[in-house]
Amino acid sequence: MKFASEQMPAGTAAAPGPDCLQVRDLTAGYGGPPVISGISLGIEKGQVAVVAGPNGAGKSTLVKSIVGHLPCVSGSVTAGGVDITNHPAEKIARGGVGYVPQNDDVFTTLTVLENLEIGGYLLRKREVARRIDEVLEVFPDLARMRTRPVSRLSGGERKMVAIGRVLMLRPAVLILDEPTAGLAVQLTTELFERYIPALAGNGAGVLLVEQKATEALQAADWGYILVSGQVHVSEPASTILSRPDLGEVFLGGSTSLADHGSDGDADDDEEPPP
Ligand SMILES: Nc1ncnc2c1ncn2[C@@H]1O[C@H](COP(=O)(O)OP(=O)(O)O)[C@@H](O)[C@H]1O
């Protein structure tokens, strides 16, 4: 998966930029006081970055402002070296940034195939058929339900359709907002251990917003912890996993870093006295 520059038809291979996705000093909100401020982060080609943090921290606000669903008040977003700050969402998608929102990510009255076709609406007809085959290779379970209306699929199957729809444009950057919310344990594990690494293995940069932080970080290269709209921690995923001080409060859930020995008192940043 390569980045498609603005001059080229969607999904056409182009030289990747120096970075996959770069967010610098980003501030955004909903008209009142900013919800996120001064956020900087980056994703390398072929890598997985996780954005974790408590409910209401601003994770969805961050990704919405990256993909053009919400205006950026200040700061910048570049993808493949191209400035996409405040570009229309469709142009950002066409430029190689795929976005799977947390909700409302499929057309339930349409079939699996029709949803995938919509994902490929910018492509030529013959190309659409080829890309559908590619997506069905990634999610073989969808192949046997291709003519089924999505309303008759399970939550996990719907999520595969949602991701598959975005993969139709072979995004260079794939942003997933809490893809495992409501998924069965087995599919969650499969997503983290099989599908996400496979997408990164194809060269895409993956930005994964997750509440199930520990499991997500185990599949990631880098982790960002967002607290109250700011980046509280930016470190290699393995380093975060080895920090018991980050505990439940920042990472949330019963499968948090408490398993690594935290007492859960994540507000206590103090070092023990020498
Ligand atoms: N559409 C909206 N209008 C106004 N405020 C919003 C809207 N969506 C979210 N917020 C507020 O922005 C903050 C961050 O929300 P969100 O980005 O959804 O957090 P997260 O995804 O980390 O749970 C919350 O305080 C939330 O109430």
Ligand SMILES: [Mg+2]
């Ligand atoms: Mg959210």
